[in-house]
Amino acid sequence: MDFLFYQAPYWGNGMIIGLNASLHVFLSHGVAIGFTAYIVLTEYLARRRGDAGLEALAAWLLKPAVILITGAGALTGVGIWFTTSALAPAGIASLLRVFFWPWFIEWVFFFLEVVVILFMHYRWAAWSGPQRGKRTVWGVIYVLFSVGSAIIISGILGFMITPDGWVRGRGLWQAFFNQTYLPQLALRLGMAMGLGAVVAAFFTMLSGQPREVKQRALAVYGKALLLALPVVLALGWWYFHMVPGAYKTHALFSLLTSHYSQRPEVFWAANAIALAVLLILGLAAWRGRVGLAALAAPLALLVAIGLVGQFERVREFIRGPYLMPGYMYANQVCLEQGQLMRQEGMLPHSWWFNATLKGSPEVQAGAFLFAQNCSGCHTINGINGIKARVAGRTQDSIAAMVAHTMDMVPYMPPFAGSDQERELLAQFLYGLGKGLPAPSHVARYTPYQVEARP
Amino acid sequence: MNTLHDMPLPLPLPAAWLHGLMFVTFALHFLFVLLTLGTALIGITHLLRAWWGGRPQELARGQAVLHGFVAHKSLAVVLGVAPLLLIQVAYTLPFMNGVAMFAPQWLLVIVLLIAAFLFMDYLAHHAAGGRWLGTLCAAAGLMCLLAVPGVFVLVLVGAERHAQWTSMALGGFSLHGPLAWHWLLRLLHVLGAAAVLGGAYHYFFSTKDPAHRRQLLGWMVLGLLFQFLVGPLLALRVPHNLDATALAFMSLGILAALAFVAWSRGPASREATLKLVPAAGCLLFLLVAMLLTRQHLQDQSFLPLVAQGQQAAAARAQRAEPLRQAAFQEYEQHLGLDYSQGDVIFAQSCAFCHGEVGDGQGPLASSLLIPPADLSNLKAERGYLYQLVAKGVPGSGMPYFTVFDRQKLESLIDYLGSTMGVTDPPSGAQVPPEVMAKAREQFIQTCARCHGQDGSGTPLSAGFHPQPPDFRRYTLNNDKAFQVITAGYPGTVMQPFAALPEDVRQGLAQVLVELRTKPGT
Numbered sequence: 001m002d003f004l005f006y007q008a009p010y011w012g013n014g015m016i017i018g019l020n021a022s023l024h025v026f027l028s029h030g031v032a033i034g035f036t037a038y039i040v041l042t043e044y045l046a047r048r049r050g051d052a053g054l055e056a057l058a059a060w061l062l063k064p065a066v067i068l069i070t071g072a073g074a075l076t077g078v079g080i081w082f083t084t085s086a087l088a089p090a091g092i093a094s095l096l097r098v099f100f101w102p103w104f105i106e107w108v109f110f111f112l113e114v115v116v117i118l119f120m121h122y123r124w125a126a127w128s129g130p131q132r133g134k135r136t137v138w139g140v141i142y143v144l145f146s147v148g149s150a151i152i153i154s155g156i157l158g159f160m161i162t163p164d165g166w167v168r169g170r171g172l173w174q175a176f177f178n179q180t181y182l183p184q185l186a187l188r189l190g191m192a193m194g195l196g197a198v199v200a201a202f203f204t205m206l207s208g209q210p211r212e213v214k215q216r217a218l219a220v221y222g223k224a225l226l227l228a229l230p231v232v233l234a235l236g237w238w239y240f241h242m243v244p245g246a247y248k249t250h251a252l253f254s255l256l257t258s259h260y261s262q263r264p265e266v267f268w269a270a271n272a273i274a275l276a277v278l279l280i281l282g283l284a285a286w287r288g289r290v291g292l293a294a295l296a297a298p299l300a301l302l303v304a305i306g307l308v309g310q311f312e313r314v315r316e317f318i319r320g321p322y323l324m325p326g327y328m329y330a331n332q333v334c335l336e337q338g339q340l341m342r343q344e345g346m347l348p349h350s351w352w353f354n355a356t357l358k359g360s361p362e363v364q365a366g367a368f369l370f371a372q373n374c375s376g377c378h379t380i381n382g383i384n385g386i387k388a389r390v391a392g393r394t395q396d397s398i399a400a401m402v403a404h405t406m407d408m409v410p411y412m413p414p415f416a417g418s419d420q421e422r423e424l425l426a427q428f429l430y431g432l433g434k435g436l437p438a439p440s441h442v443a444r445y446t447p448y449q450v451e452a453r454p
Numbered sequence: 455m456n457t458l459h460d461m462p463l464p465l466p467l468p469a470a471w472l473h474g475l476m477f478v479t480f481a482l483h484f485l486f487v488l489l490t491l492g493t494a495l496i497g498i499t500h501l502l503r504a505w506w507g508g509r510p511q512e513l514a515r516g517q518a519v520l521h522g523f524v525a526h527k528s529l530a531v532v533l534g535v536a537p538l539l540l541i542q543v544a545y546t547l548p549f550m551n552g553v554a555m556f557a558p559q560w561l562l563v564i565v566l567l568i569a570a571f572l573f574m575d576y577l578a579h580h581a582a583g584g585r586w587l588g589t590l591c592a593a594a595g596l597m598c599l600l601a602v603p604g605v606f607v608l609v610l611v612g613a614e615r616h617a618q619w620t621s622m623a624l625g626g627f628s629l630h631g632p633l634a635w636h637w638l639l640r641l642l643h644v645l646g647a648a649a650v651l652g653g654a655y656h657y658f659f660s661t662k663d664p665a666h667r668r669q670l671l672g673w674m675v676l677g678l679l680f681q682f683l684v685g686p687l688l689a690l691r692v693p694h695n696l697d698a699t700a701l702a703f704m705s706l707g708i709l710a711a712l713a714f715v716a717w718s719r720g721p722a723s724r725e726a727t728l729k730l731v732p733a734a735g736c737l738l739f740l741l742v743a744m745l746l747t748r749q750h751l752q753d754q755s756f757l758p759l760v761a762q763g764q765q766a767a768a769a770r771a772q773r774a775e776p777l778r779q780a781a782f783q784e785y786e787q788h789l790g791l792d793y794s795q796g797d798v799i800f801a802q803s804c805a806f807c808h809g810e811v812g813d814g815q816g817p818l819a820s821s822l823l824i825p826p827a828d829l830s831n832l833k834a835e836r837g838y839l840y841q842l843v844a845k846g847v848p849g850s851g852m853p854y855f856t857v858f859d860r861q862k863l864e865s866l867i868d869y870l871g872s873t874m875g876v877t878d879p880p881s882g883a884q885v886p887p888e889v890m891a892k893a894r895e896q897f898i899q900t901c902a903r904c905h906g907q908d909g910s911g912t913p914l915s916a917g918f919h920p921q922p923p924d925f926r927r928y929t930l931n932n933d934k935a936f937q938v939i940t941a942g943y944p945g946t947v948m949q950p951f952a953a954l955p956e957d958v959r960q961g962l963a964q965v966l967v968e969l970r971t972k973p974g975t
Contacts, residue, residue: 002459002763003550004623006557016561070528071571078531079564081538086557089550093461096543100466107535114532118525168782249794249862258856262844262863326785334462335781336774349770351458356623392919394945397851400807400818407802409857410793 002351003089007375010382013087014316020083022312024076026195026305029188031068032113032146034196035203038224039065040139042200042217047132053213058135059124060207061200066121070114077110088376090332091323098166098175098324099156106152109145116142147189154185161243161319167326183239190235191308194228197221198278198304201285202297215288222285222293229278236311247318250411254317255310271310274303320377320411329413331376338416345418346372366428369421373413380432390433398433399426458616460547460763462771472544473753479536481745486530487603488741491645492652493523494574494599496673498592501577505585513581515669518660520578527571545613545756547763552613555627559605566605570598600645607640614755632691639688646684647741649677654737658730667726675718678711692751700750707743710736794862796869804866807851812874824850824920824945829870831934833880833970838927840867849919850945882967883932885960893961894968896954901962904947909969918947925969935963 008016039061046054084092096103120138127134155176159166166175201221204214240248253261260266281300284292323330329338340349346369347353353368370378370386378386390398402422405412415422465472500516503509541549553560573595581588611633612622618633629637653673661667689696689704696704714736722728791798801810809816812829819826834842844863846854855863871877885893898907904915909925930938939959942950951959 002547004554006554008557008561020564070524070531071568074528074531075564075568078535078538081535081542082560082564085538085542085550085553086560089554090461093542093546093550094463096539097461097463097466100539100543103539104536107539110535111532114528118528167785244789245792245794246789249792252859252861253857256859258854261856261859264860321788325789326782334774335785336777337462337770339777339781339784340770340774349459352623355620392846392848393853394823394849394851396822397807397824397853400821400851401853403818404806406788407806408853410788410791410802 003093004352005089005371005375006086007371007379008087010379012377012379012383013375014377015383017080017083017087018312018316020076020079022309023305024073024080025312026308027068027073027076028146028149029192029308030195030199030304031065032073033143033150033189033192034194035061035065035199036069036117036139036146036196037143037192038196038200038221040136040143041220043139044136045220047136051216053209054216057204057207057209057213057217060209061203062121062124064203066117069117074110074114088323088332091328094324094328095156095160098172099159101172102152102156102176106149109148109152113142113145113149116145150188150192151185154188155181157315158184160324161247161315163324163326180239180242183235183242187232187235187239190228190232191311194225194232194278195304195308197225197228198281198297198300201225201281201293202301205290205294205297211290214290218285218290218293219288222282222287225278225282226286229275229282243318246410247320250318250320251314254314274307277303317411321406321413329416330411331373331413331416333373333413333416338414341416342414342418345421346416347421362424362427365421365424366431369417369425370428373415373417373425377412386429387432387435390429393430393433395426395430398429399423402426402429457766458547458759458763459770460760460767462767465543469544472540476537476540476544477745477749479533479540481742483530483533483537484745485651485738485741486526486533488644488648488651489655490523490526490530491599491603491648492650492655492673493519493526494596495645495649496652496656496670497523498577498596501581501588501592504581505588511665515661515663515666517578517581518666519656520574520581522656522660523574523578527574531567545760548613548616548756548759549609551616551619552609552611555612555619555622556605556608560609563602563605566598566601570595570602573598600641603644604637604641607637607644610752611637611640614752616755616759636688636691639684639691642684643681643688646677646681647744649680650674651737651741653677654733657728658733664726668724671718671723671726671728675715678715681711696751697754700747703743703747703750707740707747710740710743714740793858794865796862796865796867797873799858799862799866800869800873803855812870812876822851822945824943826851828930828934829874829876831931832874832876833878833929833931834876834923835927836867836871836877838924839870839876840864842923843867847920849921852920880929880967880970881931882971883960883964885964889957889961890964893958893965896958897962897965900951900954909966915947920946922946922948925966927970929966929970930963932960932963932967935966936960939963 007013011019039058042054042061043058045051046058081092116138120135120142123138124135155178158178158180159175162178162180164174164178165171166178201218204217204221207214209217240251252264252267255267256264277296277299281293281296283289284296319325321329323332326335328334333341337349347365350368350372353365374386378384378389381387393401399422401408402415402425403419406414415425417425467475497516497519500512500519504512504516573591576591577588577595608629611629612627615622615633650673653670657667657670657674661670685708714733717723717728717732717736791802793799793802800812804812805816806818807816807822807826808814808829809819809826813831814826814828816826840863842852843855843866845856846852855866858866867877897905902912904912904918905922905925906912906915911922911924915922929935936959938948939954939962940950940952942948954962
């Protein structure tokens with residue numbers, strides 16, 4: 001293990017990656033694909049119907065789209081690279097070696113998206129009269145580029161649950177065209193259709209356009225949203241049908257966590273409310289009830305963000321214990337190297353541990369083993385904190401459980417270390433569970449700044 | 455064994471192609487970074503002159519310059535993705551470690567960029583507003599913006615010095631002394647370049663006004679002179695000697711810079727009518743020459759580490775190769791397990807302590823001070839059993855299992871009931887009434903102090919780790935109960951009561967059943 005491993009305090013590495021990425025998913029699907037598509041549609045309908053009000057609305061809507069795309073969308077997307085390189089370096093570096101070309105091509109699409117949206121931003125007003133058709137043309141070009149990004153990323157994301165033949169064959173096409181690729185792509189495009197309608201409705205309410213204009217626009221967005229809902233449900237069903245049962249069975253837990261896992265009704269109630277809010281917005285918008293739509297739109301926006309977060313959480317969690325199934329565990333240990341470390345130990349294979357020994361060796365080793373094996377998912381004292389999870393256990397039983405993590409909790413990777421190292425880790429964890437103070441910097445750069453325990 | 459290992463997966467392209475692509479994409483990205491920084495520096499200077507220097511004509515100049523900010527920063531950000539991908543593939547080992555060393559600062563870059571862009575956006579649109587607010591936004595925006603190249607330089611400084619990683623680690627990953635100076639000079643060198651290229655961009659694309667252009671030419675020339683000062687200081691601090699190649703690239707760049715400075719003394723500059731193509735050509739040539747110098751110096755550090763890391767990775771992969779089949783088998787087996795079924799959960803999550811048949815003799819049972827419960831000799835109410843499994847038993851090795859959702863735990867309890875009869879009512883044994891009378895009396899005298907009169911425990915037992923079970927809802931089969939009463943329960947407060955007469959102990963085992971079936975007795 002030769003990447004220094006930073007452990008983000010309180011939030012934990014996975015949560016930081018996930019929160020940023022989920023926000024990006026909302027922006028890329030809902031704004032870059034969906035919202036922009038509805039703006040282009042609005043402008044197109046305005047031109048065909050000779051509707052000056054809709055034309056003005058489309059021009060107004062372009063501004064928040066540009067700000068969100070070039071500001072938040074681009075930055076959260078780049079943020080995925082930043083967070084993963086700092087918080088899951090071996091994982092992202094491995095994925096990058098497999099999918100270098102898809103990601104490079106996606107970057108070309110990303111670049112073209114930014115150029116085209118800026119071009120549209122600067123030239124939209126000038127494209128009037130005989131030039132007006134250019135708005136639609138360039139708008140469609142933009143949407144095609146952003147859909148192109150989705151076409152590429154879906155292959156990579158699908159691989160992370162169903163790598164199919166790549167596990168043994170290591171071919172790029174095997175990896176990319178996997179069994180969840182098409183279902184996931186279809187689902188994401190369906191999501192874009194629904195999310196875009198919500199975003200369009202939301203910004204329409206803020207646009208300051210006359211009530212009748214809003215009504216005409218909302219009629220379009222409302223119908224689209226109502227159509228999108230069953231489509232997304234159906235595509236979602238198709239996607240999950242293709243996910244292997246061994247992963248799917250943890251979907252409910254991924255959302256409810258240990259706090260609510262015994263109360264599945266919480267999940268059903270929350271989603272029923274979410275669906276109801278979206279239905280209300282869809283119906284109100286469709287039937288021209290501007291006042292009700294104005295109330296529903298901000299709620300629907302929050303609900304939509306929440307639903308995106310829900311989907312991404314399930315998808316990312318259930319592939320546990322793997323980061324790349326058949327190749328790498330969620331703690332960034334490769335499968336066969338993990339086998340090697342069970343025989344020979346992890347510490348002799350760890351450059352950083354050996355190069356920076358300081359303080360009491362037992363604390364050093366235990367904290368390092370925790371960092372490498374466990375901290376990918378567990379913080380010490382924060383979210384999914386290990387301290388709370390080993391509290392009340394005896395040291396011998398902690399050692400026993402560590403020997404069987406993947407058996408006991410199927411989404412938890414096996415311990416990659418020798419029996420002796422397992423005892424050292426158990427000692428460290430038991431101390432934490434008893435409330436002994438964690439070494440002051442153990443949440444960050446163990447073991448380099450660890451002080452010896454008294 | 456103590457060498458740094460790279461990733462075992464092969465590179466997607468030959469290394470030379472990767473390096474070439476990286477250089478080109480980085481150069482494009484860096485160009486727009488310099489334009490972004492230059493736009494900010496020059497634009498804000500104009501605004502500050504307008505607000506505080508009593509020169510109102512500077513306001514329009516500032517706005518003209520800042521108008522380009524949105525495009526520059528958008529392109530800088532999007533063009534930055536490709537070199538980031540490429541450096542993570544081509545220079546994985548040094549770069550990822552450099553990032554990890556300064557991970558908090560690295561993660562902060564996104565926040566800094568968002569903040570910087572918001573502040574600069576405000577300035578671009580509201581420059582005519584209040585000067586105090588404007589100055590605050592300018593200061594904040596500039597600080598956030600300049601912090602970003604500061605972080606990138608920091609990460610690269612760390613990545614380039616793998617010989618010092620141990621000492622850097624022990625020093626808490628902060629820069630001191632020579633490294634700190636190197637960082638500062640490198641950052642200043644970037645800012646100098648930003649002034650030059652920013653000045654050039656706006657000279658040709660933001661204004662036709664000769665007075666404004668003369669100002670911008672001043673930025674270019676002063677920027678170059680600043681670089682002549684900072685550059686040599688930086689050159690003295692690079693980690694490796696400047697070899698012939700580096701000196702050659704650097705000299706080309708210096709020549710281009712000198713040519714530009716000389717040219718800027720000519721009549722075209724006074725008339726503010728410099729030509730775009732020669733000026734851009736000269737400055738871009740300068741930029742490329744310096745980037746080549748930089749890359750060459752960086753490669754002297756990166757390439758040997760990358761080569762060594764890849765060798766080590768290949769060697770370790772070879773050693774792990776025989777284990778690959780075992781790894782695949784474990785993977786395929788894991789995928790075949792359906793944890794929604796109670797029997798699977800038991801076999802995987804419970805059996806290694808409780809044994810395949812639930813007799814408490816699992817493979818790891820002997821390593822535990824408190825033996826796992828013998829489920830085959832246990833009878834409990836379903837609800838109580840569910841709680842034991844869901845919440846665990848604090849003070850013992852029995853963990854909590856809310857890691858499984860409700861349906862799974864119900865399925866597990868069903869399995870325990872159907873296979874081991876755990877949820878069946880207790881069977882009980884025939885004990886003569888006079889023995890039962892003695893046993894009940896003994897219970898109250900000896901056992902109730904911890905177990906309570908009704909078997910539900912006492913304030914005393916509430917402090918035990920683990921607590922005794924609630925006998926109103928939980929019994930052991932008579933033989934097992936007799937054994938525990940006689941020999942105690944290892945690792946717990948339940949001590950051996952072998953001193954009691956045997957028939958009393960048998961009666962006590964039946965008292966347990968009575969506590970469950972006839973509460974209050």
